[in-house]
Amino acid sequence: MPSLNTFGAVFTFAIELETRLSAYYSYIGDAAMARAADKRRKKLERVRRENVVEITLEPITGLDADDYALDLNDRSAAGQAGAARIASQFYRDAAPKINVRAAQRALERSGREHGG
Amino acid sequence: MSHTVKNYVDGEWVESGASDVFAVHDPATGELLANCPDSTREDVNTAVRSARAAFDEWRSTPVLVRAQYMHHFKVMVEDNFEKVSQIVVREHGKTMDEARGEVRRGIESIDFAMSVPVLMRSDGLEDISSGIDETTVRQPAGVFAAITPFNFPFMVPLWFLPTAITCGNTFILKPSPQTPLATEYLFEMLDELDLPEGVVNLVNGGVPSATALMEHPDVTGVSFVGSSPVAKIIYETCTRNGKRVQAQGGAKNYIAVMPDADIEASVKNILGAAYGCAGQRCLAAAVAVGVGDAYDQLKDELAKQVAALKVGYGLDETTQMGTVISDAAVNRIESMIGQSEGEGAEVVVDGRDFHVDGYENGSWVGPTLIADVQRNTVMATEEVFGPVLSLMQADDFEDAVDIINQSRYGNAASIFTSNGKYAREFKYSVNAGNIGVNIGVAAPSASFPFGGQKDSFFGDLHGQGMDSIEFYTERKIVIERWV
Numbered sequence: 001m002p003s004l005n006t007f008g009a010v011f012t013f014a015i016e017l018e019t020r021l022s023a024y025y026s027y028i029g030d031a032a033m034a035r036a037a038d039k040r041r042k043k044l045e046r047v048r049r050e051n052v053v054e055i056t057l058e059p060i061t062g063l064d065a066d067d068y069a070l071d072l073n074d075r076s077a078a079g080q081a082g083a084a085r086i087a088s089q090f091y092r093d094a095a096p097k098i099n100v101r102a103a104q105r106a107l108e109r110s111g112r113e114h115g116g
Numbered sequence: 117m118s119h120t121v122k123n124y125v126d127g128e129w130v131e132s133g134a135s136d137v138f139a140v141h142d143p144a145t146g147e148l149l150a151n152c153p154d155s156t157r158e159d160v161n162t163a164v165r166s167a168r169a170a171f172d173e174w175r176s177t178p179v180l181v182r183a184q185y186m187h188h189f190k191v192m193v194e195d196n197f198e199k200v201s202q203i204v205v206r207e208h209g210k211t212m213d214e215a216r217g218e219v220r221r222g223i224e225s226i227d228f229a230m231s232v233p234v235l236m237r238s239d240g241l242e243d244i245s246s247g248i249d250e251t252t253v254r255q256p257a258g259v260f261a262a263i264t265p266f267n268f269p270f271m272v273p274l275w276f277l278p279t280a281i282t283c284g285n286t287f288i289l290k291p292s293p294q295t296p297l298a299t300e301y302l303f304e305m306l307d308e309l310d311l312p313e314g315v316v317n318l319v320n321g322g323v324p325s326a327t328a329l330m331e332h333p334d335v336t337g338v339s340f341v342g343s344s345p346v347a348k349i350i351y352e353t354c355t356r357n358g359k360r361v362q363a364q365g366g367a368k369n370y371i372a373v374m375p376d377a378d379i380e381a382s383v384k385n386i387l388g389a390a391y392g393c394a395g396q397r398c399l400a401a402a403v404a405v406g407v408g409d410a411y412d413q414l415k416d417e418l419a420k421q422v423a424a425l426k427v428g429y430g431l432d433e434t435t436q437m438g439t440v441i442s443d444a445a446v447n448r449i450e451s452m453i454g455q456s457e458g459e460g461a462e463v464v465v466d467g468r469d470f471h472v473d474g475y476e477n478g479s480w481v482g483p484t485l486i487a488d489v490q491r492n493t494v495m496a497t498e499e500v501f502g503p504v505l506s507l508m509q510a511d512d513f514e515d516a517v518d519i520i521n522q523s524r525y526g527n528a529a530s531i532f533t534s535n536g537k538y539a540r541e542f543k544y545s546v547n548a549g550n551i552g553v554n555i556g557v558a559a560p561s562a563s564f565p566f567g568g569q570k571d572s573f574f575g576d577l578h579g580q581g582m583d584s585i586e587f588y589t590e591r592k593i594v595i596e597r598w599v
Contacts, residue, residue, distance in 0.1 A: 005426060008213040009433040049197050054217035055557045057392060058384045059425065059436055 004063040007103070010094050011048035013065055014110065015041055017087060024072045024083065040110050051103040060097045067093075088114035120151040121296045121320050123159060124303045126166035127313030132159050132320065138293040143209035143439040144429045146477025152293040155321035160288075160328035163317040167259040167286035168334045170314025175256045175284040177312075179233045182282045185309055189278070190226045192305045193219065200301060204270055205430035207295045209439030209479065210393045212430055222274035224562040225580070229278030231563075235585045236283060248597045254589040256284030257360075258336035261329040263350065265342045266441055267396045269295035270302060275566070275579045276339045281315055283588040285336070288317045290329060294441055296320050330354050337361060337587065339579060341398070343499070344525070344571045351574035362587060363574040364566065366499040367398045367527030371556060372516040372542065374533040375410045382532040382554070383417045389530070389556025390505035391425060391437050391483045396445075398572070399528050399550065399557045403489065403496060403506045405516045411509040415464065415487050418505070422465045422485045428472050439479045440502055449481050449502035456495045456506070462487045467503060491519065499525070513538055521547050526569030528558045549573060 004010045022037035068090040070083050091111025098104045120137060122129040132153035140150040153159075174182075193200065197219055204215035240251030262276040273289050280287045291299040303318045319325050329335055330353045337360030340350040344365030354361035371389065373382055389401035406414040428435040440446055450468045457463050467482025487507040489495045495506040496519075510516035520529050530552030531542040539553045549567025552558030560566050565578035577583040 003426075003434055005434050006211070006213050006436060008211075008216065012433045049194065049216065050220070052213055052216040052220055054214070054221060054392070055388075055555055055559050056385075057213055057217060057388045059387060059421070 004065055004094070005060050007052055007057060007060070007098065007100075008048065010060065010063065010098065011044055011103070013068075014090070014094070014107065015044050015048070017068070017070070017090065018044065018110075020070060020072060021083065021087065028075050028080070036113065040113065043106060044110070047103050047106040051100045053100055056099050058099060063094060063097055084114045087111075118148045118150045120153060121300050123153070123155060123163070123320055124307065124316070124318035125159075125163045126317070127307070127311075129307075132156065134159070134321065138322065140207060140294065140296060141442075142206050143441055143479040144472075144475050149207060150297060152296040152320050154293065155319045155325040157324060157328040159319055159321070160325050160332065163288050163319050164259060164329075164332050164334050166314035167288055167317055170312055171256075171258060171286045174281070174286055174312055174315050177284070179236060179282070179284065182284065183230050183233050185311060186226050186229045186278055186282055189305065189309055190223060190230075192308060193223055193226065196301075196305065200270055200298065202431065203298050203301055205438070207297045208266065208269060209441060210430050211435050211438050212433055214393050214438070215430065218268050218271040221559075221562070222271040225271075225274040226278045228562040228580070229282040232279065232282040232585070235582065236589060238591070244595070247599070248595060250593065250595045253592050253594060254283075254585070255592055257588060257590045258285060259288065259334055260285050260337045260339070260588060261288040261290065261335050262339040263290050263326050263329065263342070264292060264299075266292035266294040267393060267398075269298040272341050273299055273302060275341075275562075276584070277316065279584045280588045281311075283585065285588055286315050286317075288319060288329060288335070290319050290321060290325050293320060293322050326350075327353070330359070331357055333357075335359060339587075340364065341579070342366075347574050348571075360577075360587060361575050362577055362579055362583075364398065364568055364579060365572050365574065366501070366525060367400070367572050368402050368497065368499055368523050368525040369399060369528040369530070369548075370403045370405055370520040370523065371401045371530045371532065371552075372405045372407060372510070372513075372520065373410045373414050374513065374531065374535060374538055375408050376534045376538075377410065377532040377554075378534065379410065379413045379417055383414065383421055385554070385556045386418070386505070386532075387421055387425065391422070391503045392557065394438055394440050394481070395503040396440060396501050397557075399559050400501075401505060401530070401556050402500060403508055405508045405510050405519055407510045407513060407516050411507070415507055418485055418507070419464050422483045422505070425483050427470070427480065427482055429475055429478075437483055437503060440481050441479065443479050445502065446479050446481055449500060449504065452494055452498065452500055452502075453484055453486070453504060456486055456489065456493065459490070459493045461489045461493065461495060461506070491522065497523070513541065517542065517545055521545075524571045527572035528552065528567075530554075530556055530558055549578075
């Protein structure tokens, strides 16, 4: 999924990102962070479901999945910080591309929760 | 392995007595998904008998109980949201976002039906004469049917079914034989709801079952969404048989773009309006009218953005436009593009002979942009129902309105402008049932009636909103005196 060029592509990428982060945090034994990622995933699934508005569906440009590749093999403190930084950057970049305010807000908040 | 879709009658899945079937294909892969029976008049008679038998008990079921079914139904659809969306993509060919949008709009209609306990209330007046009071009550009217199209196989049935049954009627749905699978799943969910037998019924098929519904004396009213020629036949047949009817037809939707509009932002929205669902919707933008200087800017910006649209399989989230419904549709659309070219229009972006790697059996027409379209030519007058946007030039605002009002259709029209005066004049003078201001797809939400004028609608009461409460109820006046 290189180009995140639709509403669904952006949200599906975010949902998959949180799914992977939850597994990552579980593996390194940080249950609180894993739970937080799960909560965000569920929220993003709900937002994708409830805010896809036919009359405002427009092409999205300038967002590429390759720019937000996570290295989840690095389980060091630096690796964890790096993952959070990339996730935060993704949400910061994605939010302004979405033209439905409730959906935009969910992305902004997810970004803040990752420390952005 | 494909299966033959069953009918749902009297609370059970039953096989049609039909000997003929329609093949249901995934229009992107060509894969055979199912066979749809061409149900017979006897199949319809059985369904109507069931719906009629269920009516008396259902109408006396408290309205709050009827509304509770809708609460449970909504939860089911939400829980199965992604699955339903994927079914819609596979049988129709649209994108996942478009399918999700369709399911969302369907849920809106279920939400609306939950308001029936409020909306069915009526009014009264004491002492219209000495000691005499007068009230109106709304009562359900009987057995209703809907004949629904391929292009929104999940949403359009929900424009009708939830409100009809929550008002206390019983219901028969006949979906398009091209896309019976979303409604099959819809009825699997309704089956889980455990409604009384006969309240909702599904009859799959084509013309014979539609005709049988329209001619059956125990069917009170019929809702239809489809093309204008068929809508007219539906209207005439139903009225000849003494039925209520709301028949929503086709469209040729114009978008006026004023020189003061933000062209880049407008084009982004027009793209969704013109090429969403591959143009197969009655609210699709068909003609963009560039006013004065806006024409050249519009043409340049559209040419750039149309060519960049990603066409592909709808289950790929990055696809921005999917297939059309069938190879027959491809041939019809390509023929119309050729005719337009022959009339002197310029095909700026040509979607003919379009192919998508890996989907060689798909029914593809690429996004097409046609410029220099003149009045009274095929692209100015005929519904394409495909991913084709035409461009016309108007001298000024009045000329644009004149072009739009010449259309025999009146489903929707939009204006892109930053000028309130033009917006106001447009709303006031354009003869279309749904008006957009800086919105390309003027789709009414479920609590508003779905407008439509001229050859885009045959009937009096539209689908959705308070019109649907009127359509699905009978008003009774009670005048009483107690001495």
